[in-house]
Amino acid sequence: MRNYLNIIIAYSIMMLLIILVGIFQSWSIALAIFNYCMISAVMTLGANIQWGYAGLINFGIMGYTALGGLAVVLVSVAPVPEAWSVGGVNMMTCLGIIILMIFSTRYILKNIQKSNKRNYLIAGIIIVGLILIKIIAGPAIEQIEAVDPAKTGFLGGLGLPVLFSWIVGGLFAAGLAFIVGKVALGLRADYLAIATLLIAEIVVSIIKHEDWLARGVKNVIGLKRPAPYEIDLQTSPWFINLVEKFHSAKLDLANSLSERQDILNQLVIDASSVYVKLCFAGMFLVVVIILLIITQKALYSPWGRMMRAIRDNEEAASAMGKNVVKQHLFIFILGSAIVGIAGAMMVTNDGLFTPGSYRPMRYTFVIWVMVIVGGTGNNFGAILGGFVVWFLWVEAAPIALFFINLFTAHLPETNEIKVHLINSAPYFRFLLVGIGLLLIMRFRPQGIIPEKIIKQ
Amino acid sequence: MDLINAVIVLLNYTIIPALTYGSQLALGAIFVTLIYGILRFANFATGDMMSFGTMFAVLLTYYFQSIGINFGFLPTALLTIPFAIFMMILYMLIIDQTVFKYYRIKKSPPVMLAMVSVGVMFVTQAIIRIIIGPTDRRFLDGEKFILKATEFKEMTGLAEGLTIKSTQMITIVVTIIVVAIMFWFLNKTKTGTSMRAYSDNEDLALLSGIDPKKVVLITWIIAGILATIGGILYGLDKSYRPFVYFNNMLPIFAAAIVGGIGNPYGAFFGGYVIAFAEIFLTYAYKRFLVYILPESLEPNSLMQLLSTDYKFAISFSILVIVLIFRPSGIFEGKRI
Numbered sequence: 202m203r204n205y206l207n208i209i210i211a212y213s214i215m216m217l218l219i220i221l222v223g224i225f226q227s228w229s230i231a232l233a234i235f236n237y238c239m240i241s242a243v244m245t246l247g248a249n250i251q252w253g254y255a256g257l258i259n260f261g262i263m264g265y266t267a268l269g270g271l272a273v274v275l276v277s278v279a280p281v282p283e284a285w286s287v288g289g290v291n292m293m294t295c296l297g298i299i300i301l302m303i304f305s306t307r308y309i310l311k312n313i314q315k316s317n318k319r320n321y322l323i324a325g326i327i328i329v330g331l332i333l334i335k336i337i338a339g340p341a342i343e344q345i346e347a348v349d350p351a352k353t354g355f356l357g358g359l360g361l362p363v364l365f366s367w368i369v370g371g372l373f374a375a376g377l378a379f380i381v382g383k384v385a386l387g388l389r390a391d392y393l394a395i396a397t398l399l400i401a402e403i404v405v406s407i408i409k410h411e412d413w414l415a416r417g418v419k420n421v422i423g424l425k426r427p428a429p430y431e432i433d434l435q436t437s438p439w440f441i442n443l444v445e446k447f448h449s450a451k452l453d454l455a456n457s458l459s460e461r462q463d464i465l466n467q468l469v470i471d472a473s474s475v476y477v478k479l480c481f482a483g484m485f486l487v488v489v490i491i492l493l494i495i496t497q498k499a500l501y502s503p504w505g506r507m508m509r510a511i512r513d514n515e516e517a518a519s520a521m522g523k524n525v526v527k528q529h530l531f532i533f534i535l536g537s538a539i540v541g542i543a544g545a546m547m548v549t550n551d552g553l554f555t556p557g558s559y560r561p562m563r564y565t566f567v568i569w570v571m572v573i574v575g576g577t578g579n580n581f582g583a584i585l586g587g588f589v590v591w592f593l594w595v596e597a598a599p600i601a602l603f604f605i606n607l608f609t610a611h612l613p614e615t616n617e618i619k620v621h622l623i624n625s626a627p628y629f630r631f632l633l634v635g636i637g638l639l640l641i642m643r644f645r646p647q648g649i650i651p652e653k654i655i656k657q
Numbered sequence: 658m659d660l661i662n663a664v665i666v667l668l669n670y671t672i673i674p675a676l677t678y679g680s681q682l683a684l685g686a687i688f689v690t691l692i693y694g695i696l697r698f699a700n701f702a703t704g705d706m707m708s709f710g711t712m713f714a715v716l717l718t719y720y721f722q723s724i725g726i727n728f729g730f731l732p733t734a735l736l737t738i739p740f741a742i743f744m745m746i747l748y749m750l751i752i753d754q755t756v757f758k759y760y761r762i763k764k765s766p767p768v769m770l771a772m773v774s775v776g777v778m779f780v781t782q783a784i785i786r787i788i789i790g791p792t793d794r795r796f797l798d799g800e801k802f803i804l805k806a807t808e809f810k811e812m813t814g815l816a817e818g819l820t821i822k823s824t825q826m827i828t829i830v831v832t833i834i835v836v837a838i839m840f841w842f843l844n845k846t847k848t849g850t851s852m853r854a855y856s857d858n859e860d861l862a863l864l865s866g867i868d869p870k871k872v873v874l875i876t877w878i879i880a881g882i883l884a885t886i887g888g889i890l891y892g893l894d895k896s897y898r899p900f901v902y903f904n905n906m907l908p909i910f911a912a913a914i915v916g917g918i919g920n921p922y923g924a925f926f927g928g929y930v931i932a933f934a935e936i937f938l939t940y941a942y943k944r945f946l947v948y949i950l951p952e953s954l955e956p957n958s959l960m961q962l963l964s965t966d967y968k969f970a971i972s973f974s975i976l977v978i979v980l981i982f983r984p985s986g987i988f989e990g991k992r993i
Contacts, residue, residue, distance in 0.1 A: 258768055384981055390768040391699040392918075395910050396980055399973035402907060410966035562782075562903065566701075566775055573772060628786035635779025639756060642773055 208581050208650055215588045222596070229471065232478035234595050239485040240547045242587030245571040246492055246580060247539030253578030253652065254505065255532045256512040260394045261381065263564035264401025265537045267408055267556065268377055269370030269544020274415045274554050276366035277425040278358035284348045285356060288413070291341035292356065295334045302330040345413040355416045363425040367488075367545045374541020375534045377404065382533040386526070398561060409556040421554040428480035434473040441465070444472045481550055488546065489584065492539060496580045508532060509578075567594060570638045576648025585650055593637065594630050601629030658815075663948035665817040669806075670944075675936040676929070677825040677894060680832035683928025684887030685909035687839070687921045688880050694856040694919035695876045696761065698770030702778040703884070704906030708899050709781055710745035710885030711892045712789050717741065718796045730800040734889055735827070741889065746881035752777055753877055761873070778903075785899050794897045797824060824894040835886055836925060839879060843921065848875055856919065908935075908969065911976040917986025926988065931972040939965045 219238075223231030244262060251257040306323055313319045346354045385396040409417050434440045445452065448468050455461035499505050511518040511525055519525045548554050567590065575586015605626060609619040641648065685707060692700045700706075717737035721727070728736050756777060760770050803826050806818025843849040848871070855862040855872045863869060888902065895901070912931045916923025941959040950956075963971065979986065 258771075384977060388980060388984060390766070391771050392914070392980065392984070394768075394771060395699060395914065396977065399907060399911065399976055403970045403973050403977075406967060406970045410964065566778070569772070569775060570779075622787075625787045625790065628783050628791075630783075631779045631786065632783035635776050635781075635783060638776035638779065639773065642769070642776060643756075643759060646769075 208585075211585055211649060212581075215585065215592070218592060226599075227471075229474045229478065232475060232482060234592060236478060236481050236485055236550055237547075237595070238588040238591045239482070239489055240543050240550065241568070241571060241591040242489055242584040243485075243492060243543035243546065244540050244568050245575060245583040245587040246489075246496060247536045247543065248568055248572045249536075249575075249577065249580065249583035250496060250539065251533060251536035252572055253583070254500065254508045254512065255529060256390075257386070257529060257533055257536075258390050258394045259397050259533070259536065260561075260565050260569070261397035261401035261404075261537075262540050262568045263559050263561050264397075264404040265374040265377065265540040266544035266547065266564050267401075267405050267559045268373040269367075269541040269546075270548035270554050270556075270559075271408055271415055272370035272373045272541070273363060273366040273424060273545050273548040274421050275358045276361050276369050277363040278421065279360040281348060281353045281355065281357035284345045284353060284413075287348065288341035288345040289356070291337050292345075292413070295338045298330055298333055298337070302326055342413045353416075354419070355413050355421075362427075363549055364427050364484075367542050367549070370545030371538040371542040374544070375538040378534040378537030379530070381537075382530040386529050386533060398565060401565070402561070405556065405559045408559075415554060415556070418557045420556070422552070424548065424552050424554065426477075426552060427484060427549065428477050431470075431473040431477055434476060435469050440473065440476070441469055444469050447472075485546060485550075488542070493580055493584065500580065567634065570634055573638060574641050574648060576650040576652065578652030579648070579650050582648050582650035582652075586648065589649070590634060590637070593633050597630035597633045598627045601626045601633075659948045662815055662817045663945050665815060665819050666945050666948065669817070669819050671933075671936050671940050673821065673825055675933045677828045678936070679929035679932030680828050681887055681891040681894065681928075682905075682909055682912045682932055683925045684832060684835065684883050684890070685905065686912035686916065686924035686928045687836070688883040688887065689909055689913040690916070690918055690921055690924040691876055691880055691883070693913070694921075695852060695872060696757070696770075698767045698774060699910070701771060701774045701906070702781055703909060704903045705778050705781040705785065705899075706745070706749065706880075707884045707888035707891075707905070708785055708897075708902035709748060710741050710881070711888035711897055711902070712785055712899075713741040713744045714738065714885070714889045715789065715794055715796045715892065715897050718798075722798065728799060730823075731827070732797050732799045732824075732893055734796055734893055738886065738889060742882050742885045745885045746878050749877045749881050750874070753873070782899065782903065789899070791899055796897060797893050799823065822894075824890075828890045828894055831886060831890060835883070839883070840921070842879075852876065904969075908972045911972045914976055915979050915986060917988040920986065920988050923986050923988035927986070930987070931975065934975055935968050935971050938962050938971050939968055 219231050219235055222234060244266065247265075248259060248262060251259045305326055309319060309322050309326075313322070345356060348354055381397060381400050385393055385400070388396055408415060411417060412419065415421055445465065448465075451468075452461055452464060455464055507518070507523055508528065510521070511523060511528055515525055571586040571590040572583060573586070574590055575584070576582020602623065605619070605622045609616070609622065612619045645651075685703060688707075689700060689703050692698065692703075714734050714737045717740055718732075718734045721733050721736060726736070727733050756773060757770065760773060800823050802820065803823050804819060804821040806820045809815075809819045810817075843853060851862065851867045852872050852875060854865070855867055855869065859869075862872075891902075891905065908931055909928075912927035913924045914927070915930055916925070916927025918924075939961065941961040943956055943958070943960045946956050946960055
């Protein structure tokens with residue numbers, strides 16, 4: 202129990218902070234923060250598996266998050282039959298060509314000795330393939346994008362339940378991680394960081410600009426939800442009754458029937474938004490707990506010990522007969538898949554897919570700050586890091602405003618410096634997170650909840 | 658005649674813009690590579706440091722304009738360069754003393770320093786946005802064009818015009834001057850030689866009596882000069898926007914690695930490789946081909962290899978290809 206005391210204290214403080222937001226701002230905001238904290242926690246768990254268990258630095262979190270989001274669109278949106286009928290065949294042919302290219306390249310790599318001839322053959326296959334794709338896909342893309350461009354203009358998805366897409370998001374991310382891992386994992390740590398960051402940028406720019414796939418920067422809105430819609434709740438009698446029962450004391454204070462009805466309507470609207478967020482919170486909590494149990498079990502299994510050995514001394518581990526390259530690739534895929542799941546969860550929570558919003562600042566560097574601040578190599582620490590940093594990230598502006606007002610209280614309202622500072626309050630979040638990271642790295646480099654190695 | 662027209666088209670739309678953009682990237686890439694070679698970490702605050710220096714140039718330009726100082730037909734921003742460089746170096750030295758020094762003395766692994774530089778990146782971004790805000794700003798004044806398309810057409814009687822913006826000329830000339838001075842400094846002076854020695858083998862350099870404090874100080878000074886000038890030139894040519902500067906870090910990194918990280922010549926060259934690749938692969942060749950091909954073969958599509966949306970993606974793909982086939986860069990990396 203004593204071992205877990207600091208964890209329990211840290212988590213209780215965090216919960217208290219969120220509850221304080223609920224009391225002082227509103228429960229809807231508090232729950233929104235809580236949900237996003239949980240999504241961040243999943244991302245941090247993924248990054249922590251790579252960095253904390255294996256010492257692999259992955260700055261490409263943005264790319265996996267975006268792929269997870271793409272999975273939601275491709276799985277849950279209803280297909281667009283017109284688009285399929287004009288361009289479906291061509292696009293599928295292109296997909297076939299790509300698969301053919303991959304397999305023929307693999308075949309050549311396996312069966313022909315390393316030589317100039319092999320290089321020319323592979324280059325030839327790639328160039329011919331690309332030209333074919335350009336010829337076949339070009340007109341099809343134009344036609345697909347012309348199908349009701351204001352609403353669809355893309356192929357649509359499969360129309361399956363949205364929860365299914367969380368798994369698919371993980372698979373997509375795992376697929377990308379496999380490619381990236383094959384290409385980049387041999388690189389030294391800081392090269393790996395840069396390479397993964399740039400590959401993630403490539404992925405995001407493809408998602409942004411291939412409109413036939415997921416409408417690109419035109420965004421997909423109104424995605425399916427695993428939770429009820431607010432508008433449905435507001436009209437369903439059982440929900441109104443529930444709210445009535447819950448707030449009966451407040452309602453009894455009303456003077457007239459019409460006033461009572463007004464108050465009730467307002468309460469129902471507030472309650473519906475809280476209810477939907479609670480549904481999401483429940484689902485996210487399930488995911489976080491499942492992942493936590495699995496990662497915790499993995500960390501203290503023989504496999505986890507092996508990963509730590511590889512992290513701490515690669516040569517020694519490989520001398521003991523551990524396949525370092527293979528294990529690195531495996532853990533890279535595993536961590537990325539978890540990030541992909543988080544990406545899908547986030548898009549599901551928002552109900553919209555906005556490729557333009559995937560920026561390295563928000564989806565790579567902030568997540569890394571979470572990992573470092575929370576505690577590398579400790580899953581509880583990683584989750585806590587997600588909570589703490591996201592909370593700061595969101596609440597930095599109100600906190601900054603409070604302090605600005607406090608320190609400039611003696612200045613008149615029209616003072617230029619005061620107005621300027623108040624206008625720039627949102628940017629204090631960068632300052633807060635940056636200074637937080639620097640302080641943690643300097644004075645507690647192992648994070649808030651440090652890694653704990655249990656010896657049997 | 659058609660051939661000359663075709664060359665003019667290429668010159669106007671690809672070669673001159675690529676040289677300009679390449680120069681801007683090259684300055685940033687040398688900055689990255691110097692820090693990597695001597696201080697031994699990948700500086701993720703690169704873009705924001707460039708932005709920090711440029712911010713002072715923008716503010717001072719506005720101030721100079723308000724009190725009526727200008728630089729004739731040249732942009733006022735050029736006058737502000739010394740002040741901006743001074744502020745930049747001051748900021749870098751403060752950051753070095755308060756943040757990086759601790760890890761350098763402790764001999765932390767490079768990854769740790771890279772993570773620390775992420776923290777510096779956050780703080781720098783915050784300072785910039787609090788001081789100047791995130792909006793787009795133009796601070797170019799003076800003569801906009803050296804050669805206008807119409808003038809060129811009148812002069813030569815060709816069908817195609819050639820435009821040279823003054824910012825393009827300034828960028829190329831200033832880059833050549835700065836880079837020439839820097840290479841002279843690194844190769845011919847005693848301090849420069851000691852810096853190269855420190856980069857090659859730290860222990861040996863320390864044994865032969867090189868003062869590490871001085872090397873670090875000089876490195877930050879050179880880095881400050883490069884970052885500020887690179888940032889100002891980019892801002893003059895396009896516009897100043899903090900977010901764009903942060904994003905520019907990525908092609909700059911690509912340029913530094915493609916050239917061979919730690920090698921300033923490589924970085925200088927890498928900047929142009931990235932710039933030329935980006936512009937040549939996204940340029941629509943239709944107008945060029947119309948001039949050189951016989952009429953029967955004239956293309957009816959744009960003849961564009963990749964859409965301009967993928968401009969950034971190209972530089973990253975080049976980087977990935979280089980990393981796979983030649984991880985040390987086109988020139989051997991890790992040498993100054």
